[in-house]
Amino acid sequence: MATLTATTAAPRVNRVPQPGIWLPAYTLWRREIVRFYRQKARVVGVIASPLLFWLVLGSGFANSFHSSGSSSDKYLGYFFPGAVAMIVLFTAIFSMMSLIQDRNEGFLLSVLAAPVSRSSIVLGKVMGGATLAAIQGIVFLVFTPLVGVHPSLASIGISVAVILMISFELTALGFTIAWPMDSPQAFHAIVNLILLPLWMLSGSLFPASGASGWMRLVMLLNPLTYGVDALRNALFPAQATSFPLAINLAVTAGFCLLTFIASWAIVNRRSNRPAA
Template sequence: MATMTATAPRLANTAKPGVWLPAYSLWQREIVRFYRQKARVVGVIASPLIFWLVLGSGFAHSFQSGSSSGHYLGYFFPGSVAMIVLFTAIFSMMSLIQDRNEGFLLSVLAAPVRRSAIVLGKVLGGASLAAIQGIVFLVFAPFVGVHPTFASVGVAILVIVMISFELTALGFAVAWPMDSTQAFHAIVNIILLPLWMLSGALFPASGASGWLRLCMRLNPLSYGVDALRNALFPTAATDFSLTTNLAVTLGFCLLTFAASWAIVNRRTHQPAA
């Protein structure tokens, strides 16, 4: 009996997993669940592609951009990539609400894992999906006259990964306190979609009015879209340098992940009523 009592704490300590194994399990679950839903995969790519072709073709002869492509399809291409990333991040983090309603999230919270592993696994899973979809969309770049080098492709992939991470972490912070997908959609329409619309994806900041230009300068997503334009159109006139865009995007990645981590820990450490 004494031996069993002495070894119990030791077994409890050795059985407790670290951060990376639970995070990897949650990441893998997000990937498998997404690609089992074939209609969801098609919808994420098809809707921005149709939006890019219809809107870009409609404005092709009436919009003058500074990009090397010379028409709106070229200017709108980085914004379309950001749209794919945004849509994937939104739908990925909507699964957080479904996990809560189905009881899966409660099981994860009751398990002996750190809360940082939950945030890391869910955010990395959603960010991986968003990044893959955005990178796949780069195959349409030659249709707008973009013939990037290996270095520019590498920079574009890096930017897509960073945008995916920041938007997914932001979506996690929005979805975590919510209990219904309807409330999540309402917040998305108020925050995330305007965040994309005012990122320079649809129109440049130079042609906007004063207050709108200020909003676009304060929008952290603007720097990610501008960095994509830096990579895909090296000779185009952009608002900021590539170094500035990457620095601001990286800072926003850290800020959104820290906010997600703080929200999870704040809610799980509230005293019982």
């Protein structure tokens, strides 16, 4: 009598290959770039609004503004780094509003359901928005001759590096704010409450030396102050600035790291509800 030996075979599991971090991040980054430049009105608005703001506000304040060590007709030059920071801020805000749009349209839910790391989402979205903001800020540097500035190659290199860091930190901060939100209206409220005052109290409009005691303290605690001051260091090396360039770069780089860690942490929270 034949003896049958039963063998139990382990079920075969078909594992989905993981694409890694960089390919999904690159895909999301490229999507941000393509979507932005397909919207021509958005591109024009990001450049035109700060340019008009810089010319109108700078011309209006020119006769009443007196910065330490400079005459009143130099206000347009003083305000120029703040105008660059404004362009970066506006671009970062609009880029991170797309995060809410992606959630409402279901695209973000599809990305979260895909076998990709959530770190790829953070990296792709933040790098996409930071790239757009940096490009707009760098393009604005062509207006430096209007304020009598002809920067050297070293000054341009430092300015580009500072713009890249400011773009990254503001985009990562905007990502952290926009991720848990369900509506653009709520995001706009936070922008008006936090991000715009962050820019206004960064030394863009007036120096910290001329502010009152409590406001001067707030400006010194504002990390964007050091980015704007670093731009002023690079573009106007002959003028007195609030801090040395090394301190400005160190604080700006530290805030870049802090905001990216915050954006990464909020996405990887297990209790977080990423899509509605």
